[in-house]
Amino acid sequence: MRLRRLRKSPEVRSVFSETEVRKGKLIMPMFVDENISKQEEIKNMPDIFRLPLNEITAKAKEYEDIGIKSILLFGVPGHKDSTGSASYDRNGVIQKAVREIKKETNLVVFADLCLCEYTDHGHCGIVKGKSIDNDSTLDTYAKIASSYAEAGVDGVAPSGMMDGQVGRIRKELDSRGYEDTLILAYSAKFASSMYAPFREAVFSTPSFGDRRTYQMPYNNAREAIREMELDIEEGADAIMVKPALFYLDLIREARNRFMLPIAAYSVSAEYSIIMSAARNGIINLDSVVDESLSSIFRAGADIVISYFTEYILKKEGN
Ligand SMILES: [Zn+2]
Numbered sequence: 001m002r003l004r005r006l007r008k009s010p011e012v013r014s015v016f017s018e019t020e021v022r023k024g025k026l027i028m029p030m031f032v033d034e035n036i037s038k039q040e041e042i043k044n045m046p047d048i049f050r051l052p053l054n055e056i057t058a059k060a061k062e063y064e065d066i067g068i069k070s071i072l073l074f075g076v077p078g079h080k081d082s083t084g085s086a087s088y089d090r091n092g093v094i095q096k097a098v099r100e101i102k103k104e105t106n107l108v109v110f111a112d113l114c115l116c117e118y119t120d121h122g123h124c125g126i127v128k129g130k131s132i133d134n135d136s137t138l139d140t141y142a143k144i145a146s147s148y149a150e151a152g153v154d155g156v157a158p159s160g161m162m163d164g165q166v167g168r169i170r171k172e173l174d175s176r177g178y179e180d181t182l183i184l185a186y187s188a189k190f191a192s193s194m195y196a197p198f199r200e201a202v203f204s205t206p207s208f209g210d211r212r213t214y215q216m217p218y219n220n221a222r223e224a225i226r227e228m229e230l231d232i233e234e235g236a237d238a239i240m241v242k243p244a245l246f247y248l249d250l251i252r253e254a255r256n257r258f259m260l261p262i263a264a265y266s267v268s269a270e271y272s273i274i275m276s277a278a279r280n281g282i283i284n285l286d287s288v289v290d291e292s293l294s295s296i297f298r299a300g301a302d303i304v305i306s307y308f309t310e311y312i313l314k315k316e317g318n
Helices: 003-007 010-015 053-066 093-104 134-151 165-175 193-202 222-234 245-257 268-279 285-299 309-317
Strands: 026-033 040-042 045-051 070-076 108-113 126-128 131-133 155-158 182-189 238-242 262-266 303-306
Touching: 003 010, 026 053, 026 093, 026 309, 040 193, 045 053, 045 193, 045 268, 053 093, 053 309, 070 093, 070 193, 093 108, 093 134, 108 134, 126 134, 131 134, 134 155, 134 165, 155 165, 165 182, 165 222, 182 222, 182 245, 193 268, 222 238, 222 245, 238 245, 245 262, 245 285, 262 285, 268 285, 285 303, 285 309
Parallel strands: 026 045, 026 070, 026 303, 070 108, 108 155, 155 182, 182 238, 238 262, 262 303
Antiparallel strands: 040 045, 126 131
């Protein structure tokens, strides 16, 4: 047996390729910032911008034109307080952006649902004393979910890692007539150092403590499976592993165990590390982007949230 026969030319390799970066399965994250009037590049994330409300729809249209099918929105509000009240404002930054983008494009629009961008303390939930109060946070998440649904979002993506968040949000959406709003659950979201550039992007670094009382310890795989099982029981339409590249084992484990769609979030530092090495001439950007995304699909992800989505689609157009 000569396995090299399968590799003898680019054409043969392509015919027998088991995995491809599926362009229609990439989701582009977008940052919309109420405090700015023109786009600002995010430090340490070259080519990724925070956009003002008056530019977000034009950018979304541009994405649609190059073949992007779906976006995930993150908001930076003009006002932060201890309860994150701007998060469920009918005229909040995400609600406005969703309304306009859904009117002007056919993109599938997801919105991140959390409090860390909206609270003055930067935590993902309501603070009581020195800890994050799970159940009062759920009440706020429910309000955010229905305000996003009212704005016309296709799916909400709860990322706060509070216990019971998916069930509470599903119940709220159903009771308000939003039975068709999807829940893309950040099920296994790890307390990772790989979010650093993102926190700079949305100004959400916690003012005290850290997120380890709610996000997952990276040492634990079985616990991550329990998180996914619970979200499935609670009604998640798709589950997510985040970050992606250091957690490929969990993507594969999820693929083997569960029948629902598996998403992976290739996070900010995964992008920054690759970009920075490429810009320093250490690696070739094109081939490393393809290899890294192929590995995430090969591990079993159906959908990948990647900051390289725009780059890949643009390259495709050339
Ligand atoms: Zn958060």
